[in-house]
Amino acid sequence: MKRFVMGLGALAFAALLIGALLEPLPVSVDLRAAVTNNMASSGVEHPVTAVLLNFRGYDTLLEIAVLLLALIVILAVGIDTASDQPRTVNPILQTLARVAAPLVIVVAVYLLWAGAFRPGGAFQAGAVLAAAAVLLHLTGLLPSWQVPTRTLRWGLTAGFLIFLAVAAGLLSQGALLHYPPAQAGMLILLIEAGLTISLGLILAGLFLLLSREPGDDA
Amino acid sequence: MIWLIVLPLVWASLAFILGPGRGKWLAIGGLALQTVLAFDLATKIGAGGTAVGHLVGGWGAPLGIDLAADGLSAAMLLLTQCIALPLAVYASAYYKRDDAAGSYFWPLAGFLIAGLNALFLSADLFNIYVTLELLGLAAVGLVAAGGGAQQVAAALRYLFATLVGSALYLLGVALIYGAYGTVSISVLTPLVTSEAPRLVWIAGGLMLIGLMLKTALWPFHFWLPPAHGGAPAPVSALLSALVVKASFYLILRLWIGPFAPLIAAAEWLAWLPAALGTLAIFWGSWQAIRAERLKMLIAYSTVAQLGYLFLIFPLLAGAGAIQAGVMQVFAHGLAKAAIFAAAGVLIKATGQDTIAGLAGAVNRVPLTLFTFGLAGMTLMGLPPSSGFLAKWQIIEAALAQGHWPLAVIVLAGGLLAAVYVFRVLRQAFLLAPRNEEATAVSPLLEWPAFVLAAASILLGLRGVELMQLVGIVA
Numbered sequence: 001m002k003r004f005v006m007g008l009g010a011l012a013f014a015a016l017l018i019g020a021l022l023e024p025l026p027v028s029v030d031l032r033a034a035v036t037n038n039m040a041s042s043g044v045e046h047p048v049t050a051v052l053l054n055f056r057g058y059d060t061l062l063e064i065a066v067l068l069l070a071l072i073v074i075l076a077v078g079i080d081t082a083s084d085q086p087r088t089v090n091p092i093l094q095t096l097a098r099v100a101a102p103l104v105i106v107v108a109v110y111l112l113w114a115g116a117f118r119p120g121g122a123f124q125a126g127a128v129l130a131a132a133a134v135l136l137h138l139t140g141l142l143p144s145w146q147v148p149t150r151t152l153r154w155g156l157t158a159g160f161l162i163f164l165a166v167a168a169g170l171l172s173q174g175a176l177l178h179y180p181p182a183q184a185g186m187l188i189l190l191i192e193a194g195l196t197i198s199l200g201l202i203l204a205g206l207f208l209l210l211s212r213e214p215g216d217d218a
Numbered sequence: 219m220i221w222l223i224v225l226p227l228v229w230a231s232l233a234f235i236l237g238p239g240r241g242k243w244l245a246i247g248g249l250a251l252q253t254v255l256a257f258d259l260a261t262k263i264g265a266g267g268t269a270v271g272h273l274v275g276g277w278g279a280p281l282g283i284d285l286a287a288d289g290l291s292a293a294m295l296l297l298t299q300c301i302a303l304p305l306a307v308y309a310s311a312y313y314k315r316d317d318a319a320g321s322y323f324w325p326l327a328g329f330l331i332a333g334l335n336a337l338f339l340s341a342d343l344f345n346i347y348v349t350l351e352l353l354g355l356a357a358v359g360l361v362a363a364g365g366g367a368q369q370v371a372a373a374l375r376y377l378f379a380t381l382v383g384s385a386l387y388l389l390g391v392a393l394i395y396g397a398y399g400t401v402s403i404s405v406l407t408p409l410v411t412s413e414a415p416r417l418v419w420i421a422g423g424l425m426l427i428g429l430m431l432k433t434a435l436w437p438f439h440f441w442l443p444p445a446h447g448g449a450p451a452p453v454s455a456l457l458s459a460l461v462v463k464a465s466f467y468l469i470l471r472l473w474i475g476p477f478a479p480l481i482a483a484a485e486w487l488a489w490l491p492a493a494l495g496t497l498a499i500f501w502g503s504w505q506a507i508r509a510e511r512l513k514m515l516i517a518y519s520t521v522a523q524l525g526y527l528f529l530i531f532p533l534l535a536g537a538g539a540i541q542a543g544v545m546q547v548f549a550h551g552l553a554k555a556a557i558f559a560a561a562g563v564l565i566k567a568t569g570q571d572t573i574a575g576l577a578g579a580v581n582r583v584p585l586t587l588f589t590f591g592l593a594g595m596t597l598m599g600l601p602p603s604s605g606f607l608a609k610w611q612i613i614e615a616a617l618a619q620g621h622w623p624l625a626v627i628v629l630a631g632g633l634l635a636a637v638y639v640f641r642v643l644r645q646a647f648l649l650a651p652r653n654e655e656a657t658a659v660s661p662l663l664e665w666p667a668f669v670l671a672a673a674s675i676l677l678g679l680r681g682v683e684l685m686q687l688v689g690i691v692a
Contacts, residue, residue: 017420019416020415020416020417021417022422023415023417025396025397025415026397026398028397028398028399028409029280029398029405029409030399031280031281031399034280034281036283038281040275043381044596053276055282056269056275056282058274058283058345059344059348062336062349063348064228065332066351069355070355072322072325072326073322073359075321075322076322076362076363077359077362077363077364077370077373078318078321078364079450092351106651111599150237152233153234154235156234157231157235161231164224164227164228168220168224175273175275176220176274176275177274177275
């Protein structure tokens with residue numbers, strides 16, 4: 001009964017929304033033209049990267065803070081220390097993972113570099129790096145993280161701090177994140193390189209900090 | 219003004235790098251500097267009489283993101299820093315070394331303050347969503363930190379509420395972007411008219427419901443008492459005093475900003491939040507009167523006090539309503555931070571958290587009881603406290619516009635508040651056998667609470683400057 005009412009409500013809301021969407025919409029602002037016109041001074045050639053790191057870079061800065069924060073929340077909630085024994089795994093898988101990991105790192109670096117002129121960038125590259133860490137963990141080559149050491153904490157935070165430092169440093173240009181067009185490309189690459197490493201660690205951490213060895217109940 | 223966002227982000231990150239339980243001096247230093255900056259910004263806006271802005275990236279809306287501070291934002295920023303600084307001193311004494319609950323308090327609190335400051339400064343609907351996420355996630359982390367199963371359950375419920383609230387808000391922003399092609403408030407405001415398509419109405423409704431859920435307005439208050447009542451005292455104080463006010467600020471900002479033409483086209487809409495606010499006052503007060511545990515009493519009192527904020531919506535057409543709302547935000551923020559901090563001291567001193575067990579507390583921690591009494595005065599709305607000023611202004615605006623039922627509700631709410639405040643004070647003043655071992659309490663815990671309570675009273679005497687500042691609305 002409850003499910004039926006919920007379903008009916010959702011259906012009614014969907015119908016209302018579709019009905020509203022069919023109405024003619026008022027004159028609106030077209031941001032595509034603005035993005036295209038300002039691409040030349042953005043320092044990159046791909047519009048998505050330009051929006052993420054330049055036009056709306058401030059949103060991205062806060063989003064990185066949200067990701068870092070998510071990891072801190074997981075640490076703060078506190079996970080009972082699980083046993084850290086490597087699982088018994090297939091040596092063939094381990095060999096394959098050993099071969100794959102360096103390749104994955106090369107792919108990540110390519111994605112980072114490609115972000116300037118085609119789909120790619122720090123988020124994608126970081127995700128690929130994190131996938132490598134997860135792969136190594138699942139094949140028993142990388143233990144799960146219990147309490148991050150100071151070096152690891154630096155690594156997790158470095159990308160965000162570099163971004164923040166560049167953003168605040170550019171206040172000398174008159175505004176937060178106000179890149180001078182000539183140096184914009186280089187600064188964006190610097191930010192993205194830092195973010196790739198930190199995002200890789202953060203995303204891997206979201207998995208490795210929560211990871212349980214089989215047979216653990218905690 | 220940009221440093222108000224950058225500074226907390228910096229000290230939060232550095233506190234995380236320093237390691238569990240460390241970074242309190244960074245935090246207190248950073249907050250002291252932020253307080254100076256917030257005062258500076260408020261004086262600048264007060265003297266200039268106009269809003270100030272900052273175009274991030276130098277692009278300007280609609281391509282880039284704008285930050286803007288008018289009198290309302292400046293007042294909220296000032297309140298945030300002025301409450302966070304004493305609470306940081308309090309928290310530095312509250313958490314013992316190696317306390318699991320305090321391990322990550324400083325980074326989480328830093329991101330929380332950064333989220334609040336960024337929210338109050340933002341003039342971009344999507345950017346506001348990001349700040350809401352920062353704020354909500356940090357708040358959930360603080361509630362859950364190192365707690366037992368019950369506390370984590372309360373945090374999960376809070377997480378659910380805050381995520382649903384954010385999702386509704388984001389859906390609204392997406393619809394607005396679909397209709398107008400922009401998320402900048404300054405660009406959007408002239409585009410929205412009373413003949414706006416139904417899509418915009420739906421978007422506005424979704425955003426309103428999402429933000430009400432985050433503000434814990436009755437009947438969306440279900441998550442608040444366990445989360446605020448179960449968290450450690452400094453966290454409860456931060457959440458009750460500031461976090462729920464952020465989403466209220468946003469409702470007010472959108473209500474008098476881009477969505478004003480829609481509200482003007484359907485004036486009855488303003489009575490919806492007012493009706494819910496009335497129910498919140500009575501329901502919250504009733505639950506506070508019946509509560510067994512001290513912190514639950516205070517948490518239900520928050521539900522009730524939030525109700526007053528929503529009484530101002532039908533009065534916004536006349537003068538003084540925004541000022542009345544902001545005065546209530548200040549009064550409740552300062553008083554509730556003080557009262558939660560005082561409750562933390564009482565719990566430490568008596569070793570338990572029921573109201574019945576408070577007997578004789580007056581002999582052990584007289585200053586804290588005095589704090590509790592002062593903050594209680596503000597909650598009841600006795601002169602000369604800021605709570606009195608806030609209630610007076612609501613009543614004045616209500617009578618000026620002929621809405622006398624609102625005035626009656628405010629008076630009745632004040633009486634109910636007196637009942638639950640005196641319940642605690644009466645118990646604390648009872649004579650109790652002095653054979654129990656009293657735990658010594660650090661003055662660093664008692665004095666910040668007293669400062670907050672005293673501020674909530676003294677603000678009543680210096681309310682005029684604040685009123686003038688809030689009058690500068692962009």
